[in-house]
Amino acid sequence: MTHAKNGLIGFRPTRRQLMAGIGAGGLALATQGRAFAAGSENVLKIGFVSPRTGALSGFGQTDGYVLDLVRKALANGLAVGDKTYEVQILDVDTQSDPSRASQLAKSLINSDKVDLILAVSTPETINPVADAAEAAGVPCLSTVMPWEAWYFGRGAKPGAPSPFKWTYHFGFGVGEFHRTYVSQWNLLETNKKVGVLYPNDADGNAVRANLAPLLEKDGFTIIDPGAYEDGTTDYSAQIALFKKEKVEIFNSFPIPPDFAAFWRQAAQQGLRKQLKICQVAKTGLFPDGIEALGSLGFNIASAAYWHKTFPYTSSLTGVTGIELADGYEAATGKQWTQQLGATLALFDAGAAAVKASGTPTDKAALAKAIATLNTTTIGGKVDFTSGPVPNVSPGPIIGTQWVKAPSGSKFKLDYVVTENVTDPNVPVGAKLLPLNG
Structure with missing residues (x-):
């Protein structure tokens, strides 16, 4: 050490x-x-x-x-x-x-x-x-x-x-995620069907037990294929269920390698084009992880426990x-x-x-x-x-989104604040864009 x-x-x-x-x-x-x-x-x-x-x-x-x-x-x-x-x-x-x-x-x-x-x-x-x-x-x-x-x-x-x-x-905590997600998701018109991918770990189990019921009370339909193990490499079954149920919002709390595997498969199998909002936490927090997805990373919604x-x-x-x-x-x-x-x-x-x-x-x-x-x-x-x-x-968690950086920027992505319900002192800087917008 x-x-x-x-x-x-x-x-x-x-x-x-x-x-x-x-x-x-x-x-x-x-x-x-x-x-x-x-x-x-x-x-x-x-x-x-x-x-x-x-x-x-x-x-x-x-x-x-x-x-x-x-x-x-x-x-x-x-x-x-x-x-x-x-x-x-x-x-x-x-x-x-x-x-x-x-x-x-x-x-x-x-x-x-x-x-x-x-x-x-x-x-x-x-x-x-x-x-x-x-x-x-x-x-x-x-x-x-x-x-x-x-x-x-x-x-x-x-x-x-x-x-x-x-x-x-x-x-x-879950209460802040709940308020932020409802605020964020109501910025776009959707069918309110949410496909969730929560892992069998401390984060995933806490979110499944506490967040999902709150979202359902707010009128969102939760489509949950069940807990998956960290390190899973094949998400075909979950993707098939989300496509069948016509979910338009996706939410997950995965570790970065798991999300990358899922998201590439979601694009290959036609789920990504069906979604209007992709809202991820735990992964999708940092620019290098989103950049690694190439064009698949644009317009992924995130949440910030701190923003500059x-x-x-x-x-x-x-x-x-x-x-x-x-x-x-x-x-x-x-x-x-x-x-x-x-x-x-x-x-x-x-x-x-x-x-x-x-x-x-x-x-x-x-x-x-x-x-x-x-x-x-x-x-x-x-x-x-x-x-x-x-x-x-x-403490707060603020609705955010990864968007393509404007021309002239030295970085490929810009990280913008799209809502601020858990701390109104934080300025909103941009409108939430649809995933395929």
């Missing part, structure tokens, strides 16, 4: 200082020779767990850039009350493997003695990390997966007290959404992705909790600070005082 350990602490550089000198590969911090006034007891260790390689690597593609920003913002330490803490961020790659995620979390806890774990992106990453942290009594904060799959998927029961004392999660037009500023680094996206593109030559804001929001929230704790190396104090956290990040509000269940702060 490779750790990146850098001293981090409370001056806030200007935005120009922050954005300058940040390359795609990493950032050399000017901390050598800096003597911290604080003693060794004023060192705070934060573990950061994400999937940077493997099937879920799209979620981790921007992590290096965000970590550079965070480390530079904290290079002189983090002031908590009358003390200044040196912060060490230990970042690890799960390689998209849940078993490895659990092992890494246990290593961070037992070997590195971290004070806080931040985990990001999908149940395959977050749930095993959260379980390890809960068992060990280490505070853990996470984002980017449906909160139901995090809360109920880890053993909590509806209506019962929360079984979790140390683990907390913020971000979208979100009107919020990072409380930790001071950068805006536009500055974050533009800085990433300038540094890497790659198109911005929504994960930039989500990962930075996790550090915004984590830093806010550390400051609120008073004594961040006291795990109980830090967990209590997270439980009562009410702050604004670059992704919007994080508020654990009024969640739908304990340990959860809900």
Whole structure:
């Protein structure tokens, strides 16, 4: 396991200082020779767990850039009350493997003695990390997966007290998907028949149990051929059913390789031309995955847990959404992705909790600070005082669409906001286009 350990602490550089000198590969911090006034007891260790390689690597593609920003913002330490803490961020790659995620979390806890774990992106990453942290009594904060799959998927029961004392999660849930999908799908005239392809995993099972019934109450007919296993390569039976039922809306929560296989088969077997809306989540979030589909990727509808037009500023680094996206593109030559804001929001929230704790190396104090956290990040509000269940702060998911970029753009695709029912502060930038429009 490779750790990146850098001293981090409370001056806030200007935005120009922050954005300058940040390359795609990493950032050399000017901390050598800096003597911290604080003693060794004023060192705070934060573990950061994400999937940077493997099937879920799209979620981790921007992590290096965000970590550079965070480390530079904290290079002189983090002031908590009358003390200044040196912060060490230990970042690890799960390689998209849940078993490895659990092992890494246990290593961070037992070997590195971290004070806080931040985990990001999908149940395959977050749930095993959260379980390890809960068992060990280490505070853990996470984002980017449906909160139901995090809360109920880890053993909590509806209506019962929360079984979790140390683990907390913020971000979208089934309720936000429901509101967004109804808002999005009503933008076009359809027969309201929805073909769904939900996998037999934490996301798929949570969505099937909670989202599908809500959509039916809103007048949509759900055509569900049943759960499929991740890694399925032949979707002929599902496609035949969707064609027979004349579905005009398609919705799925697949991992990227599975959607690519399905979508190519849907085009070959005549389903794609029948559809008016293709709405995908979990995959279809990042430009490279859509670009890989060629012309089949145009007009796929998506949903954004962050967009560069979100009107919020990072409380930790001071950068805006536009500055974050533009800085990433300038540094890497790659198109911005929504994960930039989500990962930075996790550090915004984590830093806010550390400051609120008073004594961040006291795990109980830090967990209590997270439980009562009410702050604004670059992704919007994080508020654990009024969640739908304990340990959860809900967040927006915004209707979006991948469209062909205008001539002169250096990228092939443009990612536009088409509706904003879960956060009206986010500006709508374009009309939803029919899939075959």
